[in-house]
Amino acid sequence: MSTETIILALLVLAVIIMYNSLISKKNQVDNIFASVDTQLKKRYDLIPNLVATVSKYMEHEKTLLTEVTRLRSEANNPNLSDTHKINLDKKVSSALGSIMVAVENYPDLKANENVMQLQGTLHELEEQISAARRAYNQAVTDYNNAIEMFPTNFMAKAMNYRAKQVFEISHNERQNVNVKELFNS
């Protein structure tokens, strides 16, 4: 076998490895995003129940409740892009957070069994969503690194792969919710 053949074989091998690694990184991102999406849907499904329960008590937060309902119907649109979903998630998280803070102002509501149950489920879901977000961000980081670093960046350009957006991890999430405080408050 001549030297040229060996070099050519090695080059082909390198291209195959780069191609496969990029595909597997992209699939990893897609897989994990699917899990994030499932978790987010579970949270969206909780919203009507939550709104129905708290709206009887909450007088001053009507706009907040309408906003959450609107965001939910927007999220139910089947043709959303991933970036759009990421942005929606941010808005929903902050709106739900505000509702939970507002609940504190209504003693009747705070003591309501149904609300407590909802709070518990929501909290558990938030933890799972947070884990899914972190997994997604890691997968995206690996993917983004691969498409920006030499030599896979040429391959990625040829395959028309673009950098993806990560979820913003809020300061609260890094701090982690103290369950005890949540339930004892």
Added chain:
Amino acid sequence: MKKLSELTDFYYKSLQNPLQSLEKEREQLRHRVLVVGIIYSLFSLVLYFFLFSYSFSDLTIMFLFGYFALGSILYKFLITDYTKEFKEKIIRPLITEISPGLRYFPQKHISQKKFRDSKIFTSKVDRFHGNDFVDGQIDSIALSFSDIHAEQKHKNSKGKESWSTIFQGLFIVADFHKHFKGTTVVLPDIAQNTFGYLIGGWLQSKNISRDELITMDHPEFEKEFVVYGSDQIEARYILSHSLMEKLLNFKKRSKHPIFISFTKDSIHLAVEYNKDLFEPSIFRSLLNYKIAMEYVQTLHLCIGIIDELDLNQKLWTKR
């Protein structure tokens, strides 16, 4: 949970009487051990010269091996009663003082099945023993731990047997406060510390005896540990940022390598000491602060994990 300083007080104040009487026994025992040791050594020396008359050969090594083996059996036999008494009078009250809900069995240990099911160590275990088993509930969280020594048998090309230690130290099992289905294993990061980030990371990702490599988003944790898991999301659900910080603190406090796994709704922690713990020392005083602190601190560390890792803060769905 009692503080470390309270326990140290308890050790020196409430246990003063048994300590004093044990200390007397220890001095007598030390004397006996020394006398028996000298007689045994002299006898062996005479026997050696009688048998082999000054010639050194392979038999010398065999003889030395026999000398040490028999010697250690003799030593163990001599200190049996004292060890038993020490565990009943010192270790048992200490455990009850930390938490009255715990039971202590000096002769038992964590089962080999539990050790294997933890999936922390993947090597085949050929010899498994341990002692000082503690179990019970604290804040309705099940906790058990014991001393464990797991070994593996090797045979070289000549068919000669040898044993190597897989793990020796404390093995702790406790209920975990979150639901999960798969397995997540957290090990000391040896590869990245030895070979650097790139090569070490590549080696870690090629570890075939483990599940998928999981990169955590906590730089300090990532530097100390390497995480393998069956599910990328579940591993992060278990290892929240606050738990990672708590595990880092636990590692700093224990001052020994720790191996952790989360499987079957439990957390397993293996703290590698490479020695048998909770054993009395014959040649050092029980009143010695360093010796005392070793018993007190180790017990405090094991029983304290429920508080330290917040395992008693159950999630809504697990209430």
